Amino acid sequence: MQAYLSAVTVDRHDPTPIYRQIANILREKILSGEYRPRQVLPSEKQLMQEHEVARATDLHAIEALREEGLVYTLPQRGTYVSPRD
Amino acid sequence: MQAYLSAVTVDRHDPTPIYRQIANILREKILSGEYRPRQVLPSEKQLMQEHEVARATDLHAIEALREEGLVYTLPQRGTYVSPRD
DNA sequence: GCGAATTTGTACGTATGTATC
DNA sequence: AGATACATACGTACAAATTCG
Numbered sequence: 001m002q003a004y005l006s007a008v009t010v011d012r013h014d015p016t017p018i019y020r021q022i023a024n025i026l027r028e029k030i031l032s033g034e035y036r037p038r039q040v041l042p043s044e045k046q047l048m049q050e051h052e053v054a055r056a057t058d059l060h061a062i063e064a065l066r067e068e069g070l071v072y073t074l075p076q077r078g079t080y081v082s083p084r085d
Numbered sequence: 086m087q088a089y090l091s092a093v094t095v096d097r098h099d100p101t102p103i104y105r106q107i108a109n110i111l112r113e114k115i116l117s118g119e120y121r122p123r124q125v126l127p128s129e130k131q132l133m134q135e136h137e138v139a140r141a142t143d144l145h146a147i148e149a150l151r152e153e154g155l156v157y158t159l160p161q162r163g164t165y166v167s168p169r170d
Numbered sequence: 171g172c173g174a175a176t177t178t179g180t181a182c183g184t185a186t187g188t189a190t191c
Numbered sequence: 192a193g194a195t196a197c198a199t200a201c202g203t204a205c206a207a208a209t210t211c212g
Contacts, residue, residue, distance in 0.1 A: 017195065043181060054197045059182085075182060075204080102199060128177060139201040144178090161178055161208035 010051045019060035022051055026061065030070055030081050040078040041071065095136045104145035107136055111146065115155055115166050125163040126156065 008028075010021050029035045042050065047058035062079050065071045073079045095106050114120045127135065132143040147164055150156045158164040 019195080045181075056198095057196060060195090073182080077205085078181070104199080130177075141202085142200060145199085158178075159209095161176085161210090163177070 010053065018051075018053055019057050019064065022047065022053070022058055022061035023064040025051075026065060027068075027070060030065075035081050037081050037083040039081050041080065043078060095138065103136075103138055104142050104149065107132070107138070107143055107146035108149040111150060112153075112155060115150075120166050122166050122168040124166050126165065128163060 008025060010018055010025075012018075014021060016024075026035070026041065035041060041047075041062075044055055044058050044062070047053075047061075048055050051058065062071065062073065066073060066079075070082055071079050072082055093110060095103055095110075097103075099106065101109075111120075111126065120126060126132075126147075129140050129143055129147070132138075132146075133140050136143065147156065147158070151158060151164075155167055156164050157167055
């Protein structure tokens, strides 16, 4: 019932901003190796549909991860997991 | 001056979302028989130019009609009027 | 078979207005 | 007031498949 490490889905009752929840979910998948370095992340549209949020919201999440250096975005291509050094 | 049945052009002052206005216009043409079953609709590019909107907007309109079951799209071919029954 | 044009598919960037918390 | 979220809209770019000459 309860998330033991971090949520795997967005929880609307959680006071954590949704874009942060999504960023947390994606970060978890990156650090756990589910998304590997240089691999492309799901598109914003896929993230939208998967988490049932507006595009601006998952865009916000991706921006957060970009600021952390976890991912990088190639315009018109997609967002990729940053290589580890 | 006033639309008597449904608009034939997009009205920027109408609060109805533009994609819905375009969907309404296309639906009218389908139901009136101007576009016949199995006939291909104007391409997204043509609709863009005709209504002076962005492609994403008439794509949105087509998606709405697809959800209604009025049309179906063949990739790289075009969007067609659904046959009756 | 080839190449160009056409058309849809996909993706990101940006902006505005509104509503809610 | 400010942050967050959503809906709508426009613009741009490139990919992929089809069509046609």
